[in-house]
Amino acid sequence: MIKGLYEAHLPVSNLKRSIEFYENLGLELDHIVEERLAFLWIEKDKSWLGLWESENVQLEYHPSIRHIAFQVSLEDLKKSVGWLQSKGCEPREAFGFKPVEPFVMAHDSYAHAKIHFNDPDGNSLELICKLENPKKITKRMYLSEWEELNAHA
Incomplete structure (x- = not known):
């Protein structure tokens, strides 16, 4: 049934800066939703990372x-x-x-x-x-x- 992890998500304070950061690590931007959520491929067509722009990024780790x-x-x-x-x-x-x-x-x-x-x-x-x-x-x-x-x- 379960074959792997398709997506994971992180909160970010500045979506543009975070997209650039993760692209610099080799992830590929797929799409942006309403200028507050971006999906980047970790492995193309297999797994991606969702970045959510939020004011509540500084959650306790x-x-x-x-x-x-x-x-x-x-x-x-x-x-x-x-x-x-x-x-x-x-x-x-x-x-x-x-x-x-x-x-x-x-x-x-x-x-x-x-x-x-x-x-x-x-x-x-x-x-x-x-x-x-x-x-x-x-x-x-x-x-x-x-x-x-x-x-x-």
């Missing part, structure tokens, strides 16, 4: 209402800190990890590598990819440490 994670390849994630900086974004600390490189949050049979940053309104954004976890590591660590531990897996 909680990941359940102001967070989007964008799936990327591991190779792209490895280049993400420099890529984000080239787009005018600063990676931010998350889960106690400094934004010097992506970090890994591991579970029993898989793990996720990720880096966090914010949009102009403080919405939490993340670049993430799933990793195999052949050694069943459960400790959190930087991606370079993870790769070193798994070099001979």
Whole structure:
């Protein structure tokens, strides 16, 4: 029945500025509704992001209402800190990890590598990819440490 996530939405204070921000990250504007809502493709014809211009953007942050994670390849994630900086974004600390490189949050049979940053309104954004976890590591660590531990897996 359910095959994936089609859309997610974020509040923004300035629609034009936010459209430019997300286009700079590679999303493609599809359409604008009544000059207060824009839809941008994350993956063309598969998933999009709705941006709602609102005076109530400064809601207290909680990941359940102001967070989007964008799936990327591991190779792209490895280049993400420099890529984000080239787009005018600063990676931010998350889960106690400094934004010097992506970090890994591991579970029993898989793990996720990720880096966090914010949009102009403080919405939490993340670049993430799933990793195999052949050694069943459960400790959190930087991606370079993870790769070193798994070099001979």
